[in-house]
Amino acid sequence: MKTIVVTSLSGGQGKTTTAYFLGKLLALESKVLFIDADPQSNLTFFLNHEVEPNAPTLLELIKDLVKGTEAVYSLNHPNQFLIPSDDGLSNAQEYLANSGMGAVILRARLKPLVNYFDYCIIDSPPARTQISIATVGAADFLLIPAEASTKGVNSLIRTLELVSNLEQLGAFTGTLAGVVPFRDKWFGLSQSKDSARAINAMKEITNGTTIFASILESERYKQALNQGSLLSELGYPDLERPFREMLRLFTTKQLMEK
Numbered sequence: 001m002k003t004i005v006v007t008s009l010s011g012g013q014g015k016t017t018t019a020y021f022l023g024k025l026l027a028l029e030s031k032v033l034f035i036d037a038d039p040q041s042n043l044t045f046f047l048n049h050e051v052e053p054n055a056p057t058l059l060e061l062i063k064d065l066v067k068g069t070e071a072v073y074s075l076n077h078p079n080q081f082l083i084p085s086d087d088g089l090s091n092a093q094e095y096l097a098n099s100g101m102g103a104v105i106l107r108a109r110l111k112p113l114v115n116y117f118d119y120c121i122i123d124s125p126p127a128r129t130q131i132s133i134a135t136v137g138a139a140d141f142l143l144i145p146a147e148a149s150t151k152g153v154n155s156l157i158r159t160l161e162l163v164s165n166l167e168q169l170g171a172f173t174g175t176l177a178g179v180v181p182f183r184d185k186w187f188g189l190s191q192s193k194d195s196a197r198a199i200n201a202m203k204e205i206t207n208g209t210t211i212f213a214s215i216l217e218s219e220r221y222k223q224a225l226n227q228g229s230l231l232s233e234l235g236y237p238d239l240e241r242p243f244r245e246m247l248r249l250f251t252t253k254q255l256m257e258k
């Protein structure tokens with residue numbers, strides 16, 4: 001199982017959108033475990049899963065109250081599985097902090113699941129918290145979406161700082177797969193100046209890291225999300241380009257064998 005973590009330290013950067021579309025694409029040919037690590041549980045909602053009262057979620061798995069398989073739910077699509085969250089996940093913060101080894105706990109909890117799935121896609125919460133540290137610690141690959149704006153560039157800078165800190169501590173041992181510009185604005189054939197400036201800044205900051213094709217500013221992503229569809233299924237294959245690029249990267253044999 002290759003664990004791909006979608007993270008960024010601000011809200012509204014495209015994390016849930018990226019986790020959703022990439023996971024759905026990977027699931028066309030591979031077994032995918034989605035993990036919703038955000039107490040806001042947007043991914044759980046978009047994957048159309050309702051958490052029953054007292055049903056195990058990521059919280060119980062983190063606290064080691066259930067086995068990995070007991071927190072996994074099969075979705076109504078072939079190859080798609082979910083460890084959901086609800087707002088109770090905030091209670092994991094204290095547990096992770098008190099454990100003194102929060103950065104490695106999620107990775108350890110997922111170990112028993114590695115033979116069941118090809119990919120695990122983790123959607124992270126939008127702030128520097130114990131949970132986001134635990135998700136980065138569990139990553140084989142990191143994807144950082146960032147809005148094509150000044151706010152997005154600042155969020156990217158802070159996120160890269162966290163990753164670099166965790167790498168120095170030996171808590172992050174994965175690979176930064178790349179940055180995904182989000183809500184890139186185009187008017188016909190011309191890109192907005194703000195978007196162009198922000199994406200250039202992202203290239204400078206990350207020097208040499210992959211910058212994937214942008215997620216364009218468009219209502220169609222929301223439309224697909226709300227319908228539980230892929231963009232290509234709705235007739236917009238061009239809008240799917242960033243996720244196709246990621247798919248190609250993650251299914252490349254060389255990378256997989258790293």
Ligand SMILES: Nc1ncnc2c1ncn2[C@@H]1O[C@H](COP(=O)(O)OP(=O)(O)O)[C@@H](O)[C@H]1O
Nearest residue numbers: 011012013014015016017183216217218221222
């Ligand atoms: N391509 C897009 N253009 C404009 N808005 C979008 C697009 N894709 C998603 N959105 C909206 O942007 C908001 C933030 O996206 P989301 O993926 O939830 O970010 P995060 O998970 O980082 O908070 C959501 O309300 C979502 O519906």
Ligand SMILES: [Mg+2]
Nearest residue numbers: 015016038042
């Ligand atoms: Mg989100």
